[in-house]
Amino acid sequence: MTLLKRSRWSGSYVVMIIYFIGILFSVIVIWNNTLHTPSSLNWNSWAFYEWLINYEGGFVRRGLVGSVINKFYYGKELIAVNVLVFFAAILFILLATMFLAINVKNARSALLFIFCPAGLYWMAMGNEYYYRKEIFFYITILCACFIFQWWQIYRNRYLALILTGFIFVTSGLLPLIHETFLFYGWLLFSLMLLQLHQENGVPGKKAFIAYTVVSIVIFTILIYFKGDANTSEAIWFSLSNSAKALTVTSEPAGGISGIGWPLAKALSLLFITLQTGLASYYIFSIILIYLFLGYIVSENRGFDLKQIYLSKQLLLPFCVVAVSFLPLFVLGWDWGRWIMGIWYVSLFIFLLKLDKQIVEFFPNTIRLPRKIFVLIFFLILFSLGIITRVPECCFSGSGASFFYNPIFTNTILGNIKEFLSSLT
Numbered sequence: 001m002t003l004l005k006r007s008r009w010s011g012s013y014v015v016m017i018i019y020f021i022g023i024l025f026s027v028i029v030i031w032n033n034t035l036h037t038p039s040s041l042n043w044n045s046w047a048f049y050e051w052l053i054n055y056e057g058g059f060v061r062r063g064l065v066g067s068v069i070n071k072f073y074y075g076k077e078l079i080a081v082n083v084l085v086f087f088a089a090i091l092f093i094l095l096a097t098m099f100l101a102i103n104v105k106n107a108r109s110a111l112l113f114i115f116c117p118a119g120l121y122w123m124a125m126g127n128e129y130y131y132r133k134e135i136f137f138y139i140t141i142l143c144a145c146f147i148f149q150w151w152q153i154y155r156n157r158y159l160a161l162i163l164t165g166f167i168f169v170t171s172g173l174l175p176l177i178h179e180t181f182l183f184y185g186w187l188l189f190s191l192m193l194l195q196l197h198q199e200n201g202v203p204g205k206k207a208f209i210a211y212t213v214v215s216i217v218i219f220t221i222l223i224y225f226k227g228d229a230n231t232s233e234a235i236w237f238s239l240s241n242s243a244k245a246l247t248v249t250s251e252p253a254g255g256i257s258g259i260g261w262p263l264a265k266a267l268s269l270l271f272i273t274l275q276t277g278l279a280s281y282y283i284f285s286i287i288l289i290y291l292f293l294g295y296i297v298s299e300n301r302g303f304d305l306k307q308i309y310l311s312k313q314l315l316l317p318f319c320v321v322a323v324s325f326l327p328l329f330v331l332g333w334d335w336g337r338w339i340m341g342i343w344y345v346s347l348f349i350f351l352l353k354l355d356k357q358i359v360e361f362f363p364n365t366i367r368l369p370r371k372i373f374v375l376i377f378f379l380i381l382f383s384l385g386i387i388t389r390v391p392e393c394c395f396s397g398s399g400a401s402f403f404y405n406p407i408f409t410n411t412i413l414g415n416i417k418e419f420l421s422s423l424t
Contacts, residue, residue, distance in 0.1 A: 016107050022114045023097060026124035027090060033127060034086040038079045041246055043131045050133065050255025051081045052243060057234025060227040060259060064176040065133070070238060077243040088139065089130040093120055095142040102149070103351040109296045116292040117285065118343035129340055133178040138344055140170045140181075141188060145348055148192050160196045164207065167193065171215060179222040180328060182215045184341050187324045191354040229260035270330060280388035282329075282339065289343045290318055297350050316362060317355035321346045 033042040041048055054066035065084075073080035097120075104110050114120045123129045144166060151159040167189045174181040190208050197203035236244070236252040247253035252260065273282075294314050298305045308314050321342055328338045349355050 019110050022121050026120050029124040030089050034082040038082040046254040047131050056238035057231035059225050060231050061179045061222040061225055075240040085131045088135045092135050092139050105300050109299045112292050118340045137181050137184045175218050182219050186215050188345050191357050227259040232260035285339050317358040318346050320358050
């Protein structure tokens with residue numbers, strides 16, 4: 001109740017009703033895609049098979065949940081995953097709604113929270129994200145946020161110890177579900193640990209260093225146990241016929257097939273994105289969530305909306321969060337999931353006012369003369385203009401970027417090859 005008193009929604013009842021209707025609609029859509037027909041798959045098959053990665057081919061990252069399902073729900077994998085996905089998604093929605101009610105001061109910001117491209121409404125309406133393993137990350141992070149806020153109110157050292165233990169335990173367990181949790185949790189949890197133990201400075205730094213070392217060690221181990229083609233085949237062979245029947249191929253499918261991918265194949269997807277000019281899609285998405293985030297922060301703290309978007313207080317913490325996710329843009333595919341992570345981690349950091357630690361860590365930002373800044377910004381925009389284009393409705397229209405354009409590939413490259421041939 002103490003936390004709930006901190007909420008000061010000043011919007012009209014109509015706006016609040018719209019918000020809760022959006023929440024209810026999201027729950028209904030998720031139910032319709034999962035528990036309404038639990039024996040059928042109404043969402044992404046790649047994600048479904050990723051849930052079934054297990055240890056039948058030896059220890060491999062991402063295999064914890066799949067091993068439990070394979071042991072206790074063999075032959076009923078689809079029903080088990082649909083039930084798990086539904087209740088995990090609903091728990092996340094409930095926790096996110098509570099967090100919003102406590103920390104967002106007006107109904108306008110609440111509406112932006114639910115209806116933004118990475119919000120609860122589009123998670124359900126777009127039939128995306130809620131069935132990903134990352135839903136456990138958000139649930140865990142929200143639980144940590146609630147404990148952290150209780151500690152902020154009571155300043156109880158036992159709460160600090162409970163949260164510290166919670167952070168270290170979950171950071172050791174959740175990477176076994178998906179190794180990317182370390183990117184979702186490291187920055188946010190590090191900032192929490194620093195503030196929890198900053199009474200005399202040294203314990204806070206020790207907790208931060210210890211957590212960072214543990215995260216690096218765990219991630220290194222999981223990189224080593226990434227699996228290979230043989231592991232992928234063993235996992236596929238361990239599944240029931242009903243689970244394998246969801247794909248037309250007899251080979252490992254979906255997320256299970258990704259276990260056998262070499263690093264070169266994963267990186268190739270990044271280069272294909274750049275070559276086809278679709279990198280602009282992700283640039284637009286990041287800019288969009290930055291705009292939504294800035295509005296919410298402006299409303300919550302009473303900042304001038306016209307100035308906040310170029311302020312150090314907003315731009316610097318957001319860039320730090322985005323950079324912390326950068327390895328996932330390079331090494332992993334499905335960038336939309338990482339943009340979701342940037343949105344939620346940034347939002348939690350700002351609503352908990354942990355961004356002040358980031359700003360204080362960079363007391364002297366680089367101040368470029370106006371002419372040099374304008375020149376650098378021009379070169380960035382010019383480069384993006386050459387290699388990117390506005391994506392079509394289905395990601396693959398009739399257009400092509402410079403690298404894929406027939407004039408370049410056939411004429412220019414052809415002439416270069418002929419010239420080189422003449423020299424030899």
